[in-house]
Amino acid sequence: MIPKSILFQRHVLYAYLAAKANKPTLCFVPGFRSDFVSSKKSIAIYEYALQHELGFLSWNHNPEGSVTDWYQDGLTLLQHISLGQHYFIGASMGLWISLLLSQKTLPQGVLGIGGGVDFTERWLMNEVPAKERSNPDYIWRRPSLYDPKGYYEIPVSFLLSSRPALIMLKPIDNIKCPIYLIHGALDHDVSIDTAKELYHHLSTSLPRVSFDLIQDGDHQLSRQQDLDFINQKIDQMLT
Template identity: 30%
Template sequence: MDQQEPQFLEVGQGPKRRRLAYALADSGPGGSGLALLWLPGFLSDMVSTKALALADWAEARGHSMLRFDYSGHGLSPGNLLEASIGDWLEEATSMLGLLKGKRVIVIGSSMGGWIALLLARALAKSGGVPLAALVLIAPAWDMTEKLMWEKMSEKTRRLVETEGLYYAPSLYGDPYPITKHLIDEGRKHLVVGGGIEVGAPVRILQGMRDPDVPWQHALALVDLLASDDVQLTLVKDGDHRLSEPGDLRRLEATVAALVERVQDST
């Protein structure tokens, strides 16, 4: 159970100003100088099984870790009907700013994997300090187009276009909203063009029994990444969440190997 008291960060300007909940466990001057940044998936939050397991792992080893809730998720207020990938990318960028001075490994789950790629690409283009590494769990890259719009029937697409909103059935709870705004705005952030420059090693963990992000989707991402240092691990019986004990140990081992690599290079 998460015992860490959340803090809040203001992001955006004017009517787009949002108040985001986050939890930062800073190892301080006696720590490793490394930090993990957790990017949750769509409709997930910073207290998921994977996020908490990784937070415990990082604390035990002297690494800082930052977890947060996107606007409209968890403890962060906001209206999902007005939200977009661009908003959540801006929020992830602001959170990364809280880790200034540290080498940062970003771990993105599902939609968080897409946002991790966008964050790394933006840093590479701007010449900013690159991320130390990326770990992508069932990365739902280009989710709004590839995994939502292209999977919809013509009838559902017409509903989104005319009504601006469709409630999609979920395997995990109540139906969730897909808005025209989410689809349209998502098209500004697609990575499908290929040659994604991230400037860091990438590790992908993907279940082959994932009903939400097919393993072929993760495989296609490997070809889109410009980096040669990309490894894809397919888990034959793995589902979308990859939250079973064995999955958590695999995630920790993946991050541990990257931590060792980063420390050896400094």
């Protein structure tokens, strides 16, 4: 079972397993409204860390706040733990936050799984009714297969407050480590076109960016064959 603790600032639930001497830590950053405790990817990465005597760190995003707040929460947690050598593994929105953190914490590598960055702006400009896009009090019901109600209630205030975290508006040139992107061709939450746009955006300013497409993979990438492929990419990232 993944060990759990509470960071009292903003009540962030996190798990931390210290690395053996001179070993790095794998930091799994979950996606939007995802829970590392029940995530198959999180559990698989935790087991990988145990097997290889690596450290492990993961945390849930506070229900209150925006992507900007969640990035700051992650930075506060990393500073609280005082991590040494580390790698980020970001699922969906977790890749967005991983890339933001990577500009501050100098990881050895970043692995994105079904990565979705700047999605708040796409939702705001492409899906929220035009007359409500500047109304912070408006609650937009976005259809979702992951919620029992069939939709997420998305405050426009959340979308507006996430704007300071947007990363596609300018080149990213201050990440020094390799970046590995994995995406499912059947991903209906983050399209292949959006994933390739991110790949090209990163590739224009960063020297080591790779992109692997899993032809029968969806957004979750949580089947055993997906988890095995993720482990292979972790192997590659660590060598």
